[in-house]
Structure formats: structure tokens, C-alpha cells
Amino acid sequence: MSPKNKETQLNQPITEVDRIIHEPARYLIMAYLYVVESADFLFLLRQTGLTKGNLSSHLGKLEKAGYVDIKKKFSGKIPQTLLRLTRDGRVAFDAYRASMKKALADLPNGRK
Amino acid sequence: MSPKNKETQLNQPITEVDRIIHEPARYLIMAYLYVVESADFLFLLRQTGLTKGNLSSHLGKLEKAGYVDIKKKFSGKIPQTLLRLTRDGRVAFDAYRASMKKALADLPNGRK
């Protein structure tokens, strides 16, 4: 009924993973903000390859989660949206990466 | 307009990640099948902590993706559902883990 090894019990950090960051598009956005500190909408648009609508809505979610700070300015007469990771965002991103690494590591090998 | 570092260009393996496996519940299911080779529905139910409905539907998706093989038997008079990873499933799982590890590694450090 049960498998041979009744003791099998995996660590399950993956079930508690931060869903906000787990979404690949948002991971990517956060990864960019993580390394560049601050960027504008169009930079992220180009780099991530997302559509504008998508980028906008993911940024909205990240803002709502408190992970990014959105500031709207004018650069001359042109509106410009400036994005940066908040401290919380940086912390959450580090935590996500650590927890995923842990989930991905240490799996017994199983059999072929 | 753009951030200071115009060269910034991350590897973006994360955008091509296998969405079937990326879902934590399914990752967990596959991880169990990966190590135990074969298990029944109730074993997975207990181990994963998913509800029956959820487990059933995730298994359905994994089957449709060709990642798990579902066999229904009777154990005496009691119906029993036997699950195992297919070869494709094992390969995909390995690939997913490799690709996520890569995405999680090598991020420049950014600034505080």
C-alpha cells in the first residue's frame, strides 16, 4: 500500500514559498531591481520582455506586497515611473532564494 | 532614464521554467515520487497534506503532462490508485531543478 520506505519524509519548504516571488515574471523583475537598485518602467520593459500591461500589473502586485516602491516623476515633460526594491522586498527576495535553494537541494536520489 | 549600469543583463532561465513542476504542490508530489519510486494515493495524501480534491487534480495534470503514470487496482475489495513517475517525468524533474538552481545562483549582489 505504502511505498517500501515508510520513513520517507521530505522537508517541505517549497509549500511555504512566497507566491508573490515564485511567479517567474515577478522573480525576474525583482532580480533586476535587486542588482540595479533603481530602474524605470521602460528599462524593465525591455529587459524582461514582458508586455506593458503585464509589467504594470506585476509591479502593482509587488507594490501592494510592499516589495517595490513606485515613484512617478516627470523627466522634462515626459512621465516616468521609477521603481526600486524596498528593504522588505530585498529581504523577501533573499529569503525566497534561500528557501528555494534548500528545497532544490538534498533530495535522496531515488532509483532509475 | 535607464539605470546606471546599461549593460545589466541577467540570464533569464526562470522565464522558461516548466510551469507544471513550478507549482509547489506538484513539485512536492513529484519529489515524493522521485524518491519512493511508487506510491499510492493515500500515501501522497498524508505526506503532502493536500486535500483529496487537490491531490486528485494535480495528479490529473501530471498525468496529462506525461509525468506520472496512474494505475488503478484493487487491493482486496478496496480500490487503490498507484502512482509513479514516468521516465519523462524524472527527466523533466531533473531539468527543472537544474534550471531553477541556475536561476537562483549567480545574481550580482546589488547594493544595500
Add this chain to the structure above:
DNA sequence: GCAAACAAGTTTGTTATACAAACCAGTCTG
């Protein structure tokens, strides 16, 4: 021997999500 409880799942319904397409306000250009 039949009613109620249980086993092993599946189906259904709700809520949320990702995504692209359409839209919009304002600016620049020929």
C-alpha cells in the same frame, strides 16, 4: 439485514491569476 459510517477518489464551484489587447492622456513631428 439494513442503516449509518467509512474509504477512496472525482466533480463542481468559487476565487484569484497571468496574460494580451485595447485604450488613454499627453507630447512630438512633418
Add this chain to the structure above:
DNA sequence: CAGACTGGTTTGTATAACAAACTTGTTTGC
């Protein structure tokens, strides 16, 4: 000054995850 372009936001749709309700059959209590 008409049309194209910038820099986005809003809207619509299809999928998804999840829990709750249901189903088919079996076992147990009375």
C-alpha cells in the same frame, strides 16, 4: 494640425488552485 509616438493603465479572457460537495462501493453496529 493631423498623425505617430511615449508611457503607461484598464479591461477581458482563459487557466489555475483550492475546498467543499458528491459518488461509488465496503464495512460495521444494532
